[in-house]
Amino acid sequence: MDELKAVEDVNARWNRAYRERDAGALEDVFAPDWVGVLPDMTVVPRAEMLERAVTNPPATLTFTDEVTRVFGDTATVHGLLTISGDEGERRQRYLRVFTRRGGRWWAVLAQVMVLP
Numbered sequence: 026m027d028e029l030k031a032v033e034d035v036n037a038r039w040n041r042a043y044r045e046r047d048a049g050a051l052e053d054v055f056a057p058d059w060v061g062v063l064p065d066m067t068v069v070p071r072a073e074m075l076e077r078a079v080t081n082p083p084a085t086l087t088f089t090d091e092v093t094r095v096f097g098d099t100a101t102v103h104g105l106l107t108i109s110g111d112e113g114e115r116r117q118r119y120l121r122v123f124t125r126r127g128g129r130w131w132a133v134l135a136q137v138m139v140l141p
Contacts, residue, residue: 028130032100032123033093035130039121044086048075056124056131064117064139084110098125106137116140 035054042050052075061069069077091104100123107116122134 028095028100028125029093032095032102032130035123035132036091036093036102036121039132040086040088043078046079046081046083048078051075051078054132056126056133059131059133059135061134062136064137082110082112084108099123100125100130105140 038050039054041047042054055071055074057071059071059074061074063069085108087107087109089105089107091102093102094100102121102123104119105116106119107114116139118138118140120134120136121132123130124133125131
């Protein structure tokens with residue numbers, strides 16, 4: 026499998042797991058040292074994000090405008106997430122970083138920015 030396709034597949038698993046609130050599936054995507062940076066610049070460790078994936082209020086998540094780029098053993102995905110729920114709709118831009126370790130791709134970082 027070519028590397029671009031491999032990263033796109035891992036990213037699609039992330040999107041599906043997040044949409045389905047499946048922390049077990051996210052565990053298979055997030056590297057043990059994964060961290061996230063929220064819009065308020067709070068750094069969230071892997072364990073907290075896995076918990077948030079299940080406890081966040083239910084919403085419809087739509088991922089669009091995704092662009093995947095591979096740079097050797099590192100890759101990025103950036104895109105647009107639209108969240109629709111009881112509190113209305115909000116949009117976020119995100120950047121995800123992946124690295125190839127032990128022959129497979131892992132997510133190691135995500136940063137989210139809220140759009141006005």
